[in-house]
Amino acid sequence: MSDAEPQYPADEDALGRDADWRRLDPRMLLVHPVNEVVRFLPALVAVFVLGSHSGGDTWWHLLAVAIPVALGLLRFVTTRFRITSAQIELSRGLISRNVLTARLDRVRTVELTSSPIHRLLGLAKVQVGTGSAKKGGDEKFALDSLGVDEARSLRHALLHRAAAVEASVDAPETTTVAAPVDERLVAFDPAWIRFAPLTTGGLLIAIGALAAGNQFISTAVDRLSHRIDLGEPRHLGLTIAAAVVGFVVVISVLSIVGYVLTNWGFTLTRDVAGRSVHVRKGLLTTRETSLELERIRGLDIHEPLGLRLARGARLAAIVTGLSKKEAGSTSLVPAAPAAVVATTAAELLHEELPLTVALESHGPRATRRRFSRALGVAAVVAGVWAVVVVATGWPAPAYAFAAVPLLLALPLAADRARRLGHALTPRFLVTRAHCFHGRRVVLEREGIIGWNLTQTWFQRRAGLVTLTATTAAGKQGYALMDVPEAQAVALADSATPGMLTDFLAESVR
């Protein structure tokens, strides 16, 4: 590839690749001082408040403002980057010089982030993901900040470098990187907000916020408890009801706020050449993530119980070559109606079959295992409860609560058993499983690079195996739980023709 270098058009494009070092956008000079001032705010306040009290020392005030501004200026002056024909280089530091280099064909993702200050100034921070295993390696590959248009064309150049080079040989005019026109696949609909309280993420945000507001809540409870006599049954009932309603309302509000903050204005677009997809979202801080389609090995459709009941789902991509930290940047569609997720998925896969195909069940023995496992766990919980009741000497009716986990286990096991299934289409392996963390995984058969068949002692007795298709993408392995052994071997053999042929027995049993 490097010997093709002289063939590049001499005039180069607006990006100035192969050209000299470039700097950040001068407007970032305004971002950094503001950021630094915000970070120094406590110190500043202290200086001004204490300073004015003690009187004099005006130079001290100036210094406190000047240092952050100088730091920002320093960063602008010392940060430079360039794209050569094969790599992107980032040079930083005044005294300690630090040059980061990444090969262009190793660039997996490009993420543009704009905080409210950035947006005001028309800027974006560019983060380049190279799937580097080095701790914090990718964190460093950030350009803070470029003008939005420059950032977008940089992204375009980074992601399509190889393709652009090939194209330039045949038709030089295609290399002029204009602002790329993208095809819009989905856009945010405010009605989706109804799904926010049903996602686990929403719940976590809410619990986090509640924990943070713990102090406030405990004071409020303290105040109230003086007026309420919990000994009186009517008061007790009302208090419990109020607590439950309050909890639900608070959780809902907080999760909606979280959902709106991260997902407002969401759009999923695909560039016209069909080489990458861009996810754009965020109310205050906007985030644009780009993924190369070539690296997408499949789709992961999340259908957690709450979303499923409301006919919602989420969509994520199964991408190769991402480091663990980047794995979170593969979300394609946030909590949205299942129908929207299905159409988007079909659009990305170029076919509907993997989403509509009838799944093969794992049979009665797998179903029995769902029930025995759920009931087993429930029995342990019930047993622990019984011990607690005995130990604390609570009245006998308390034993009745031991039935709760047992009764909950039944629908859980039934749902898990019903959902368990898999299918094979000409291009994809489809699996579906789980209740609370329900998901349907569509994995490209081409991307399967090995098989693991695991059997616990119980599974061996039931003649079942957990079949894991290993892949270089996403979670690295996608498991099909409790498949009858013969079915598992047949499935693996036909999903990846030839891989198992040498090891098949003529006939067994």
Add this chain to the structure above:
Amino acid sequence: MDPALRTPANRVSPRARLGWALIAIAQALVPVVVLVLLVTVWNVFSMPLWGWVAIGVAALAYVVVMPGIRYQVHRWETTEQAVFTQSGWITRERRVAPLARVQTVDFEQGIVSRLLGLTTVTVTTASAAGPVRIEGLDRIVAGRLVADLSASAAAETGDAT
């Protein structure tokens, strides 16, 4: 006619049993020593005689039984196409990795395995879930295996993902 996988052709070295037994002794010794210290030296709680007997029997059974079962289970095979292994004792696992997808072949020896002339060969693919480990191979067999695998991996082109 149900399709099924046959067992891989080769057993590991018989000396692997000794290796597993030594590891098992080390594993069993840690909790037993902690227990003895807790009861006799620090007097945290007391244990009846039958408790000691039960623990002793369990530890002994582990040391005696586990290596034998593992030796029955652990098997491996390579063909022109793929590596195939079977391992475990209570939970068993069979793994298949096609040679076309092999990225690295590791040859490693710990202190115990060096004394016994044993080797662990690990064949990795681009998937973090897919490494195929063959424990307790005879050193000479392992050397030949590594050479074979490296040669066929080198013959493949593409980035194996």
